[in-house]
Amino acid sequence: MEDMNINSVKAKVLTAALPYIQKYNGKTVVVKYGGNAMIHPLLKKAVMSDIILLKLVGINIVLVHGGGPEISSMLERLDIPSRFVNGLRYTDEETIEIVQMVLSGKTNKDLVSLIEQLGGTAIGMCGIDAGMIQAKKLEGDYGYVGDITHINTEPIENAIANGYIPVIATVGTDLDGNVYNINADTAAAEIATALQAENIITLTDIRGLLQDVDDPDSLISTVTMDDIPTLMERGIISGGMIPKIKGLEAAIKAGVKKAVMIDGRIEHSILIEMFSDEGIGTMFTK
Amino acid sequence: MEDMNINSVKAKVLTAALPYIQKYNGKTVVVKYGGNAMIHPLLKKAVMSDIILLKLVGINIVLVHGGGPEISSMLERLDIPSRFVNGLRYTDEETIEIVQMVLSGKTNKDLVSLIEQLGGTAIGMCGIDAGMIQAKKLEGDYGYVGDITHINTEPIENAIANGYIPVIATVGTDLDGNVYNINADTAAAEIATALQAENIITLTDIRGLLQDVDDPDSLISTVTMDDIPTLMERGIISGGMIPKIKGLEAAIKAGVKKAVMIDGRIEHSILIEMFSDEGIGTMFTK
Amino acid sequence: MEDMNINSVKAKVLTAALPYIQKYNGKTVVVKYGGNAMIHPLLKKAVMSDIILLKLVGINIVLVHGGGPEISSMLERLDIPSRFVNGLRYTDEETIEIVQMVLSGKTNKDLVSLIEQLGGTAIGMCGIDAGMIQAKKLEGDYGYVGDITHINTEPIENAIANGYIPVIATVGTDLDGNVYNINADTAAAEIATALQAENIITLTDIRGLLQDVDDPDSLISTVTMDDIPTLMERGIISGGMIPKIKGLEAAIKAGVKKAVMIDGRIEHSILIEMFSDEGIGTMFTK
Amino acid sequence: MEDMNINSVKAKVLTAALPYIQKYNGKTVVVKYGGNAMIHPLLKKAVMSDIILLKLVGINIVLVHGGGPEISSMLERLDIPSRFVNGLRYTDEETIEIVQMVLSGKTNKDLVSLIEQLGGTAIGMCGIDAGMIQAKKLEGDYGYVGDITHINTEPIENAIANGYIPVIATVGTDLDGNVYNINADTAAAEIATALQAENIITLTDIRGLLQDVDDPDSLISTVTMDDIPTLMERGIISGGMIPKIKGLEAAIKAGVKKAVMIDGRIEHSILIEMFSDEGIGTMFTK
Amino acid sequence: MEDMNINSVKAKVLTAALPYIQKYNGKTVVVKYGGNAMIHPLLKKAVMSDIILLKLVGINIVLVHGGGPEISSMLERLDIPSRFVNGLRYTDEETIEIVQMVLSGKTNKDLVSLIEQLGGTAIGMCGIDAGMIQAKKLEGDYGYVGDITHINTEPIENAIANGYIPVIATVGTDLDGNVYNINADTAAAEIATALQAENIITLTDIRGLLQDVDDPDSLISTVTMDDIPTLMERGIISGGMIPKIKGLEAAIKAGVKKAVMIDGRIEHSILIEMFSDEGIGTMFTK
Amino acid sequence: MEDMNINSVKAKVLTAALPYIQKYNGKTVVVKYGGNAMIHPLLKKAVMSDIILLKLVGINIVLVHGGGPEISSMLERLDIPSRFVNGLRYTDEETIEIVQMVLSGKTNKDLVSLIEQLGGTAIGMCGIDAGMIQAKKLEGDYGYVGDITHINTEPIENAIANGYIPVIATVGTDLDGNVYNINADTAAAEIATALQAENIITLTDIRGLLQDVDDPDSLISTVTMDDIPTLMERGIISGGMIPKIKGLEAAIKAGVKKAVMIDGRIEHSILIEMFSDEGIGTMFTK
Numbered sequence A, B, C, D, E, F: 001m002e003d004m005n006i007n008s009v010k011a012k013v014l015t016a017a018l019p020y021i022q023k024y025n026g027k028t029v030v031v032k033y034g035g036n037a038m039i040h041p042l043l044k045k046a047v048m049s050d051i052i053l054l055k056l057v058g059i060n061i062v063l064v065h066g067g068g069p070e071i072s073s074m075l076e077r078l079d080i081p082s083r084f085v086n087g088l089r090y091t092d093e094e095t096i097e098i099v100q101m102v103l104s105g106k107t108n109k110d111l112v113s114l115i116e117q118l119g120g121t122a123i124g125m126c127g128i129d130a131g132m133i134q135a136k137k138l139e140g141d142y143g144y145v146g147d148i149t150h151i152n153t154e155p156i157e158n159a160i161a162n163g164y165i166p167v168i169a170t171v172g173t174d175l176d177g178n179v180y181n182i183n184a185d186t187a188a189a190e191i192a193t194a195l196q197a198e199n200i201i202t203l204t205d206i207r208g209l210l211q212d213v214d215d216p217d218s219l220i221s222t223v224t225m226d227d228i229p230t231l232m233e234r235g236i237i238s239g240g241m242i243p244k245i246k247g248l249e250a251a252i253k254a255g256v257k258k259a260v261m262i263d264g265r266i267e268h269s270i271l272i273e274m275f276s277d278e279g280i281g282t283m284f285t286k
Helices: A002-024 A041-056 A068-077 A093-117 A154-161 A184-194 A225-233 A241-253 A269-274 B002-024 B041-056 B068-077 B093-117 B154-161 B184-194 B227-233 B241-253 B269-274 C002-024 C041-056 C068-077 C093-117 C154-161 C184-194 C225-233 C241-253 C269-274 D002-024 D041-056 D068-077 D093-117 D154-161 D184-194 D225-233 D241-253 D269-274 E002-024 E041-056 E068-077 E093-117 E154-161 E184-194 E227-233 E241-253 E269-274 F002-024 F041-056 F068-077 F093-117 F154-161 F184-194 F227-233 F241-253 F269-274
Strands: A028-033 A060-065 A122-126 A133-137 A146-151 A165-169 A171-173 A179-181 A199-204 A222-224 A258-263 A282-285 B028-033 B060-065 B083-085 B088-090 B122-126 B133-137 B146-151 B165-169 B171-173 B179-181 B199-204 B222-224 B258-263 B282-285 C028-033 C060-065 C122-126 C133-137 C146-151 C165-169 C171-173 C179-181 C199-204 C222-224 C258-263 C282-285 D028-033 D060-065 D122-126 D133-137 D146-151 D165-169 D171-173 D179-181 D199-204 D222-224 D258-263 D282-285 E028-033 E060-065 E122-126 E133-137 E146-151 E165-169 E171-173 E179-181 E199-204 E222-224 E258-263 E282-285 F028-033 F060-065 F122-126 F133-137 F146-151 F165-169 F171-173 F179-181 F199-204 F222-224 F258-263 F282-285
Touching: A002 B002, A002 B041, A002 B269, A028 A041, A028 A184, A041 A060, A041 A093, A041 A165, A041 A269, A041 B002, A060 A093, A060 A154, A060 A184, A068 A093, A093 A122, A093 A165, A093 A171, A093 A179, A093 F093, A093 F171, A122 A154, A122 F122, A133 A179, A146 A171, A146 A179, A146 A184, A154 A165, A171 F093, A184 A199, A184 A241, A199 A241, A199 A269, A222 A225, A225 A241, A241 A258, A241 A282, A258 A269, A269 B002, B028 B041, B028 B184, B041 B060, B041 B093, B041 B165, B041 B269, B060 B093, B060 B154, B060 B184, B068 B093, B088 B093, B093 B122, B093 B165, B093 B171, B093 B179, B093 C093, B093 C171, B122 B154, B122 C122, B133 B179, B146 B171, B146 B184, B154 B165, B171 C093, B184 B199, B184 B241, B199 B241, B199 B269, B222 B227, B227 B241, B241 B258, B241 B282, B258 B269, C002 D002, C002 D041, C002 D269, C028 C041, C028 C184, C041 C060, C041 C093, C041 C165, C041 C269, C041 D002, C060 C093, C060 C154, C060 C184, C068 C093, C093 C122, C093 C165, C093 C171, C093 C179, C122 C154, C133 C179, C146 C171, C146 C179, C146 C184, C154 C165, C184 C199, C184 C241, C199 C241, C199 C269, C222 C225, C225 C241, C241 C258, C241 C282, C258 C269, C269 D002, D028 D041, D028 D184, D041 D060, D041 D093, D041 D165, D041 D269, D060 D093, D060 D154, D060 D184, D068 D093, D093 D122, D093 D165, D093 D171, D093 D179, D093 E093, D093 E171, D122 D154, D122 E122, D133 D179, D146 D171, D146 D179, D146 D184, D154 D165, D171 E093, D184 D199, D184 D241, D199 D241, D199 D269, D222 D225, D225 D241, D241 D258, D241 D282, D258 D269, E002 F002, E002 F041, E002 F269, E028 E041, E028 E184, E041 E060, E041 E093, E041 E165, E041 E269, E041 F002, E060 E093, E060 E154, E060 E184, E068 E093, E093 E122, E093 E165, E093 E171, E093 E179, E122 E154, E133 E179, E146 E171, E146 E179, E146 E184, E154 E165, E184 E199, E184 E241, E199 E241, E199 E269, E222 E227, E227 E241, E241 E258, E241 E282, E258 E269, E269 F002, F028 F041, F028 F184, F041 F060, F041 F093, F041 F165, F041 F269, F060 F093, F060 F154, F060 F184, F068 F093, F093 F122, F093 F165, F093 F171, F093 F179, F122 F154, F133 F179, F146 F171, F146 F179, F146 F184, F154 F165, F184 F199, F184 F241, F199 F241, F199 F269, F222 F227, F227 F241, F241 F258, F241 F282, F258 F269
Parallel strands: A028 A060, A028 A199, A060 A165, A122 A165, A133 A171, A199 A258, A222 A282, B028 B060, B028 B199, B060 B165, B122 B165, B133 B171, B199 B258, B222 B282, C028 C060, C028 C199, C060 C165, C122 C165, C133 C171, C199 C258, C222 C282, D028 D060, D028 D199, D060 D165, D122 D165, D133 D171, D199 D258, D222 D282, E028 E060, E028 E199, E060 E165, E122 E165, E133 E171, E199 E258, E222 E282, F028 F060, F028 F199, F060 F165, F122 F165, F133 F171, F199 F258, F222 F282
Antiparallel strands: A133 A146, A171 A179, A258 A282, B083 B088, B133 B146, B171 B179, B258 B282, C133 C146, C171 C179, C258 C282, D133 D146, D171 D179, D258 D282, E133 E146, E171 E179, E258 E282, F133 F146, F171 F179, F258 F282
């Protein structure tokens, strides 16, 4: 009889998810995946399981990933020095070649492979494929760091229509065939905007936006667009947070309903966020 | 922090459902709904929630229902005596009129209404609509009790293709416009067969098939087609069980993969059955 | 040789129908069906034949029906008193249950059955199915009498696309699952409006709109929207006529091209109306 | 009131056509059109009306026509002598040019024009268009008289799918661009076969197949495939009748359900044939 | 080895065509075909080859043709005198009959036949088919010379969608079934306008628009809409050129991107025009 | 005038390609791309131009590529020793990681980028994407060298249906997520087989199959399946040629119509092969 009770609890949990599933059914959700959640194997598997589950319950998941640590490690193995300017990797011709190769050939395909092993069906793409991410050189002296000029959503929409989970490596390209390193947070936000996504979820290595960066319990649950200037002035949004939040802000202003920054270190944080009222992390809304 | 732990447990439960969802995704499952699960309001709501959830995770649910108690109650109110012959309601002209009206106008539409309230989209039909259940008079003297001659799956398949949950009241018809009372277990089995369903689930008021009808712990978990003759000889399958099991047997022989008889009195028994390895109740297979 | 002459006359009649068929081909026509034409078996059969013929010649017929007499008779059998307030049936909880059951389970399915016997293909639906007729309580003290807030045309359009004649029982529903009794004339007019129908035809028990209600020869053939206020002032439109004509007026103002009120007691009055220049009954136009 | 009675009779006639319309709905019927029915303007208009009516009630009509008299008249005007060998026009290079021009440019387009004037939509084609009628030189010395080797049904089916009545002039072609004069009876039978038509109707200048060619009352109503050898031996099928009946025989053997030869001189003979049980003329069946 | 060098040159030529093919891929181009290019057999074959090639590389070619010489020759053979008023053939009832017959039955089908022989698939149509070219009597006393009132693009678009090259004979029609002789240049321009074509190419018997009509080297390469009034004043556009250029002007004003008048006497002039930067002949643009 | 003559020659070349374009229109052709044609930038550009041209003229090109030299160079930079066993690279865990990364992240995306720069639209995929190339460990001790067990053509067919040129890197995968290095010749042959391609073209660094490996003029133009055993016995097919030819043989036996091995060092060799009768290189047929 015990088993039945456990199963009965399980059934109640599933039923409790019903309204959330109904809410997102048929909607597009962009997940920006990076940081520790991408390095730790168990967490990686948990994130991919969440994504497959969301796909199966009828949510059009688009996975956008970075791959900083794998790039750094490969550059190191090849004795190519990494240099950062204003928090951005300076990307010379030799470096962009490695960035493209590692992001679209290693990180991207490893994620696709993991989704397939867990029973999902994914297709890996980078911004070069079907000219998906059009970019130009970012102003300033960063080498082949790109500024997005246009997102061609067609290959992403085709993948969704064919039942695949699109997994996107964020290198961009221009009409002359130059390849650019694109900040994955920015790319995810622009892709969400172009797809008129319902939601963008960013996995990070912190609890969310914190009043006091050293106190994980000082989490700010909700941020409206009007709060952002003050939060910047007060230095609560600072450093690497600035481009992330600029991207989310732009997406929301362009019609994405909700943007959330959640802690990728918590197992199944995506499901907890999407399938509970309180959510976790920091939610940005209009 | 406590909330997060609870949510984390919930997330694990959802993730644990993933392989079952993958297994049934895109498949057709016929649910035969009757008995206490249909009378008790909370159970009724739980069954409809389960059905909406299954629909949302990509399973093509077809709900086939009876309505004996509501028919009996209406006949009583109208002073029409109920008479049973070999366990079947003798159905004269006055009775079949009431059967049709209550089943397709009350029970059927009440179920559709409940599904709509819970956020699903359903369409109620009876065997008369688009000539779905073709029948002739059952041999013997039962009045307008029908024997199915043909199932026209088109209106059911149209409903599925349009994203609706088809809810089916089991009255049948012939070319002369006679209406027949059809046993809902038989109809569900024939519909499952015609739709080449993956699975047929029958909600009953007992734990399943019992070795000893008075001992709920004597449940028989699995029955193969070869076991049935012996179980009949030994009287374990008897009385009202015979037509139910004859129907399931025919469905399995015609290609339905699995037929399960589960206890509708247990809340969310459908989910427990479909989303766990052990299942509940009695499973019939080839 | 005589037969050939008769056949030759028949052929000429058919050919004479050609321009009318051409005119309505591919258009949607809503037929509001009620009154004596619905009670007398021969008339009922003639109306259904007309509808099947119109469907076959490429007109998208939508049949909307009432069922007052059958409701009254069932209420009487159940000793539930009928009470009318301002010409509307006061509908308490017990009554609405019977209204829903009789309209969607008896009247509706009997019409579907008759169409099928005559070789057509129909699907019966009520306003609860796929949330087709959304309603709220009508202002005033009428109990569960509904005021339409929205028509979801999707299930009707699906039925048409699948080649079926949709037959609609006019009970409505709200998001809390309350069921409402809806005036069939009003519902037909709102459905015609929502479907952007070409034409709405109302079968009644009189010749049409009469100058002198006691003189069937005082028929008014044509009424424009501008005539209506005067006709009301003069009492020519009065009593039960008011809601009927209000509905037709609203439909025409919303783009339905023509609304006709014809005498359902004349056999094949629908065909005569649609397939002759003079028509019969009263035509309402812009 | 008189008008109403007339209209009521008309309505009854229309309703009487219902079962025949139901029978042919969605089926393909090839009409071979030639002879007097093609020359006399009133008859021509009556035939075109019938065809439009049949199209509108959902029958896929394909009109195949000859044009002997118009060809002869043009040849005469151009002082090109007509020569017949075994009942076939000997067709030299100069003649085939005129045959093609008159059939596809005059007869064909005049028929299309007439259909359009009567409110139908037609598209004229000849066997050259999209390589529809592939042919080779008929054995024997007839010049450019063709023997059909293949029918490409694609352009005909496209026309039907686009809602047009295809009107076909029976000149054929081979891969070298030679054009051939094709017997219209044979072409109609081959087209009916290739389209797997339900029915082929041939309009002639006699009552049908007659026991005694001089006695119009000696009509043979029904001929089965087994009767044909005897009818030939006895000379009842003879002369120009032989190729006509050979064609119908081949069509029926290839699956066309019914072939009828009717009197094109009787107004609306097509409607009388299709919309009455007895039909007119001679019916050929398996 | 020599062959390889030749092949290598050929390959380079093909590759050089790539940007032009890319430019026109999926676009609609109307070719007005007439004059010497239509009479000389080798030129005729070269034009048809070009058209098939353009169709195969993904350009939707629509071929609009005249047929003056063939009409004149037939009228002469029939002793019907040709009379010209203001450069237009006076078209009495007898003449229009011959015009229709020759254009749609001879010229049109001969072109279709030639395309088929060369491996393409074409369908011949005239303005009567599916009421494609609606016209009324041209003002002035020209008999059955027509002024286009409406182009029904549906049959042309159907032909394109079905993979055929539509070949169009320019006779028009009105609702009373009158047939009109339509200037082919005007018809081609109106068809290009109605189809929102990218380009209209007119094959003529001169090098293009010449400064000095007697000096073929005085070709004007480009004419903008603003140049036209001056060119008319100066008499450079005069005589039969006026209607041609009026048509092109109207097409360009209605959105056709480019109109070119090229020398049909040069073999493959269409390919040279479309697949080289300089083009040949005179180009008209906004 | 000179230009015109050159253009006229060009037009003749284009016209000469017409029958070849007609022959392959709508067919699928797999191009195996490797060797020098892949290293030399000008040749690389020429091959991509050819492919875009073929795509534009309606041929469904699928590009399958290897990348040996780029892999070797990266392994060298990373000080990972390359070891070959029976002509196959021994592939340990560290090596397969690099193989996957270089092939799918560098070679593949560089090709896609080049196609895009030249005006085509391509999508890069590897065997991991949507589980396209299923493989198991090749028998023998080669590490992660794979033996294809199944090709999932769906992602390739989707790419074609969406108008893209699929560019495929030949790494494979199994259900446990192991990645395998797959011989590109074998993969191309299996993909051609699975797609039921018309044709497979292999670009190599030699003239074709040579009687005498040192004499480029000893080219064998045609090889039938029956010739292969003898050619093997006589050592004319030997070494690295064996797997290439085994693959082509299997493809032809499975229904691919023609397999050609051509010299990738000759500019536009694909066009020369496809658009001339003699072709170049060695053709393998049934």
